[in-house]
Amino acid sequence: MSESQRFAASAVELRKSYGAGDSAVHALAGVTVAFPRGEFAAVMGPSGSGKSTLMQCLAGLDSVSSGQVYIDDVRITALSDRALTKLRRDRVGFVFQSFNLVPTLTARQNMLLPLSLARHRVDRAWLDQVVQTLGLADRLKHRPHELSGGQQQRVAVARALLSRPAVIFADEPTGNLDSAAGTEVLTLLRQAVSQLGQTVIMVTHDPVAASYADRVVMLADGELAGELANPTVESVLSALAQASAASPVQPATSSRP
Numbered sequence: 001m002s003e004s005q006r007f008a009a010s011a012v013e014l015r016k017s018y019g020a021g022d023s024a025v026h027a028l029a030g031v032t033v034a035f036p037r038g039e040f041a042a043v044m045g046p047s048g049s050g051k052s053t054l055m056q057c058l059a060g061l062d063s064v065s066s067g068q069v070y071i072d073d074v075r076i077t078a079l080s081d082r083a084l085t086k087l088r089r090d091r092v093g094f095v096f097q098s099f100n101l102v103p104t105l106t107a108r109q110n111m112l113l114p115l116s117l118a119r120h121r122v123d124r125a126w127l128d129q130v131v132q133t134l135g136l137a138d139r140l141k142h143r144p145h146e147l148s149g150g151q152q153q154r155v156a157v158a159r160a161l162l163s164r165p166a167v168i169f170a171d172e173p174t175g176n177l178d179s180a181a182g183t184e185v186l187t188l189l190r191q192a193v194s195q196l197g198q199t200v201i202m203v204t205h206d207p208v209a210a211s212y213a214d215r216v217v218m219l220a221d222g223e224l225a226g227e228l229a230n231p232t233v234e235s236v237l238s239a240l241a242q243a244s245a246a247s248p249v250q251p252a253t254s255s256r257p
């Protein structure tokens with residue numbers, strides 16, 4: 001087994017700049033980071049530190065200026081657009097802050113949508129296991145507007161899990177939820193990793209959300225600014241304070257509700 005196969009996602013010397021010349025913004029200034037399979041990782045850092053850019057590049061949603069990105073052992077920075085689209089569909093799951101469910105479809109149809117679009121077979125046993133684990137059995141026929149925010153996000157987590165992706169990228173998955181529903185969704189992401197063997201990479205501003213992860217990767221000014229194993233709310237807060245002290249911009253934790 002090659003080194004890269006131990007990792008669900010990794011980046012080597014990843015650079016991403018916007019614009020050119022004096023006005024260029026170096027959103028990522030040479031990031032090398034690897035996410036082992038079966039890890040729940042949180043990516044944190046001050047506002048503008050490059051978290052979203054890192055996630056977009058790792059997920060193959062944005063092009064890189066230089067460097068390499070791997071999903072499993074596939075170097076996605078070497079793929080054609082067509083091959084990349086297929087890889088994203090087959091190996092990457094997404095959970096967004098805004099749930100992104102189709103309003104006219106039931107919870108079950110929403111969960112199955114990516115598989116049916118890809119014309120992939122549904123693994124019934126896996127569907128049942130995901131539905132049970134996520135506590136959605138009695139909500140399958142509901143449409144999104146008939147579900148609470150927490151339930152909608154659970155459907156989005158189920159949708160991401162159903163194709164058994166190499167990695168799920170979660171972008172502020174609790175950003176639109178109250179604290180009880182947020183706790184519920186974080187617990188489910190934790191279970192997806194601990195019980196179902198999933199790999200999750202979550203961008204978050206919230207130290208409580210980050211404390212559910214196995215590891216926090218900290219960014220500042222487009223560079224890695226350290227990492228924390230087995231994070232607690234306290235250790236995350238103190239690492240964030242250090243990262244923002246080293247960065248000219250204010251931490252987003254202080255500017256968001």
Ligand SMILES: Nc1ncnc2c1ncn2[C@@H]1O[C@H](COP(=O)(O)OP(=O)(O)OP(=O)(O)O)[C@@H](O)[C@H]1O
Binds near residue numbers: 019026046049050051
């Ligand atoms: N499309 C773009 N065009 C120009 N600059 C961009 C673009 N996208 C991001 N940037 C810049 O790149 C830098 C990193 O942005 P990014 O959104 O990755 O940070 P972030 O850590 O996710 O921020 P936040 O916590 O506020 O969401 C910022 O300076 C941002 O202004």
